[in-house]
Amino acid sequence: MEKRATREGYGEGLCALAEVRPDLLVLDADLAAATKTNIFKKKYPEKHYDCGIAEANMMGVAAGIASTGKLVFASSFAMFAAGRAFEIIRNSICYPNLNVKIGATHAGISVGEDGATHQCNEDIALMRAIPNMTVINPADFVEAKAAVLAMADFVGPTYMRFGRLAVPIYNDEATYKFEVGKGITLKDGKDVTIIATGLMVAEAVEAANALHEQGIDARVINIHTIKPIDRDIIIKSAKETGKIVTVEEHSIIGGLGSAVGDVVLEECPVPVVKIGVKDTFGHSGPAKDLLKEYGLCAENIVNVVKSVVK
Amino acid sequence: MDKQLVRQLETDAAKVRIGIVEGIYSAKAGHPGGSLSCADLLTYLYTHRLNVDPKNPDDPKRDRLVLSKGHAAPALYAALALRGFFPMEQMKTLRKIGSKLQGHPDIKTPGVDMSTGSLGQGISAACGMALSAKISCDHYKVYALLGDGEIQEGEVWEAAMFAAHYQLDNLVAIVDNNGLQIDGKVSEVMSPYPIDEKFSAFGWHVININGHDFNEMEKAFNEAETVMQKPTLIVMRTTKGKGVSYMENGVDWHGKAPNDDEYAAAISELKANLAELEK
Numbered sequence: 001m002e003k004r005a006t007r008e009g010y011g012e013g014l015c016a017l018a019e020v021r022p023d024l025l026v027l028d029a030d031l032a033a034a035t036k037t038n039i040f041k042k043k044y045p046e047k048h049y050d051c052g053i054a055e056a057n058m059m060g061v062a063a064g065i066a067s068t069g070k071l072v073f074a075s076s077f078a079m080f081a082a083g084r085a086f087e088i089i090r091n092s093i094c095y096p097n098l099n100v101k102i103g104a105t106h107a108g109i110s111v112g113e114d115g116a117t118h119q120c121n122e123d124i125a126l127m128r129a130i131p132n133m134t135v136i137n138p139a140d141f142v143e144a145k146a147a148v149l150a151m152a153d154f155v156g157p158t159y160m161r162f163g164r165l166a167v168p169i170y171n172d173e174a175t176y177k178f179e180v181g182k183g184i185t186l187k188d189g190k191d192v193t194i195i196a197t198g199l200m201v202a203e204a205v206e207a208a209n210a211l212h213e214q215g216i217d218a219r220v221i222n223i224h225t226i227k228p229i230d231r232d233i234i235i236k237s238a239k240e241t242g243k244i245v246t247v248e249e250h251s252i253i254g255g256l257g258s259a260v261g262d263v264v265l266e267e268c269p270v271p272v273v274k275i276g277v278k279d280t281f282g283h284s285g286p287a288k289d290l291l292k293e294y295g296l297c298a299e300n301i302v303n304v305v306k307s308v309v310k
Numbered sequence: 311m312d313k314q315l316v317r318q319l320e321t322d323a324a325k326v327r328i329g330i331v332e333g334i335y336s337a338k339a340g341h342p343g344g345s346l347s348c349a350d351l352l353t354y355l356y357t358h359r360l361n362v363d364p365k366n367p368d369d370p371k372r373d374r375l376v377l378s379k380g381h382a383a384p385a386l387y388a389a390l391a392l393r394g395f396f397p398m399e400q401m402k403t404l405r406k407i408g409s410k411l412q413g414h415p416d417i418k419t420p421g422v423d424m425s426t427g428s429l430g431q432g433i434s435a436a437c438g439m440a441l442s443a444k445i446s447c448d449h450y451k452v453y454a455l456l457g458d459g460e461i462q463e464g465e466v467w468e469a470a471m472f473a474a475h476y477q478l479d480n481l482v483a484i485v486d487n488n489g490l491q492i493d494g495k496v497s498e499v500m501s502p503y504p505i506d507e508k509f510s511a512f513g514w515h516v517i518n519i520n521g522h523d524f525n526e527m528e529k530a531f532n533e534a535e536t537v538m539q540k541p542t543l544i545v546m547r548t549t550k551g552k553g554v555s556y557m558e559n560g561v562d563w564h565g566k567a568p569n570d571d572e573y574a575a576a577i578s579e580l581k582a583n584l585a586e587l588e589k
Contacts, residue, residue: 064438
């Protein structure tokens with residue numbers, strides 16, 4: 001299966017978006033080569049503005065641009081967007097409800113060698129706590145590109161999370177349609193539901209296939225929009241399979257698992273087991289090894305699901 | 311500027327000051343000192359300089375003003391009321407449940423161009439508006455009013471760099487240099503001085519004025535119009551609490567409302583001044 005990073009989907013998505021939204025502007029904070037906004041910059045140099053290493057100001061500038069009616073993306077690493085600029089995102093973007101899109105790349109521990117200072121495992125928790133904010137975490141290159149293009153007519157502050165690592169492309173670009181807030185059932189099953197997001201979706205599908213061979217019929221759901229979350233698909237799965245395992249490349253505090261847990265607790269309490277980064281920092285190493293070490297791989301998903309189903 | 315016009319501005323500013331005191335007294339909370347220090351400037355801008363229309367507050371071609379020192383909201387609201395965005399009577403709803411006049415500016419309020427209050431953020435938004443105007447060749451101007459304590463925020467200097475880098479000559483920032491912040495004199499809490507030289511070093515065109523002198527104001531804003539490829543900073547020396555004698559230069563009046571007696575004294579002084587100007 002061909003592999004590409006979701007951040008590349010972001011860069012290509014911006015180019016596609018500029019064709020339908022000529023008012024599009026893209027801001028970056030000295031990371032264009034890494035966030036892949038340089039793909040856009042190459043094609044539309046007059047629409048790309050570097051803000052230098054000053055993320056707080058960049059978010060405020062984005063807010064000011066959005067207030068004049070133009071569509072604007074502000075890009076940086078998840079750590080510096082959701083982390084450093086949190087309060088500007090809250091007070092200058094979300095409170096006035098301005099149409100700013102935040103393209104946050106290098107999320108999660110799959111940043112790899114750069115280590116803990118750059119591995120943001122808290123951004124989903126931070127961003128979903130802010131009123132008016134929509135949080136999107138695409139699973140592969142195709143979904144990432146489609147999600148960016150979907151911003152042509154989706155109005156409101158939106159946090160879009162992308163990864164550094166090249167991951168399998170399992171969606172078909174020709175047929176894939178991105179719908180904000182809609183979960184996707186990738187594989188039906190009756191014994192347990194695995195709900196995954198971002199780079200963990202491909203691992204969840206692989207795990208479900210392995211489980212099938214071991215006689216466990218696992219349903220797999222891709223939640224690309226963590227807020228607003230698709231309540232119906234979660235409640236239906238809770239009722240039909242009775243058990244849920246969530247998988248995310250993010251802290252187990254405040255991310256997908258917490259969002260799913262909120263819905264299940266209110267509507268149909270069933271056991272929810274969370275796979276994620278267990279309230280700890282990452283460290284340096286190759287992304288693949290780190291993902292394994294932190295249990296963010298098909299093998300661990302299989303083991304956890306087996307213990308839940310038993 | 312002719313004497314008649316100056317007198318008109320002084321009269322309008324007196325009305326704005328009354329609105330400020332009425333609002334804060336009614337709310338039993340707010341920031342009178344820093345509102346009164348910039349009352350003259352906001353009166354001048356809203357009655358004399360800004361191309362805005364109360365009948366069409368969202369006009370995309372309008373001039374923008376971002377009150378980066380958002381705690382001076384009562385001054386902004388009173389100036390907007392004076393300009394006709396809503397009745398001055400609404401000042402009495404300030405900070406109350408259901409009021410459009412929030413404790414700090416909210417973009418949903420007619421005439422308010424940006425939600426502000428968390429210091430250091432408004433100037434960045436103003437930069438975004440100014441850049442946007444440049445990109446689409448719109449001719450509106452963007453004004454941002456900052457506090458002298460506010461410029462201790464690092465984001466202000468990120469924005470200062472940005473505005474100069476992108477040659478935002480359609481942006482004018484004003485620092486209300488009243489010399490005081492919550493904990494005391496700005497020079498003692500964390501000195502931002504020399505403000506003019508710092509902005510100058512960041513690539514801005516800088517003008518120093520007396521922030522209670524309308525002639526100097528007029529001259530400075532006219533000068534700013536002629537500056538090309540550089541943003542302009544006007545450092546305006548002001549008196550915190552200006553117009554209410556017992557509040558003037560009093561650090562205690564940064565963030566508290568007058569009690570009944572204090573209110574009576576303030577209003578009687580301001581109204582006497584207004585009556586004198588209207589003679």
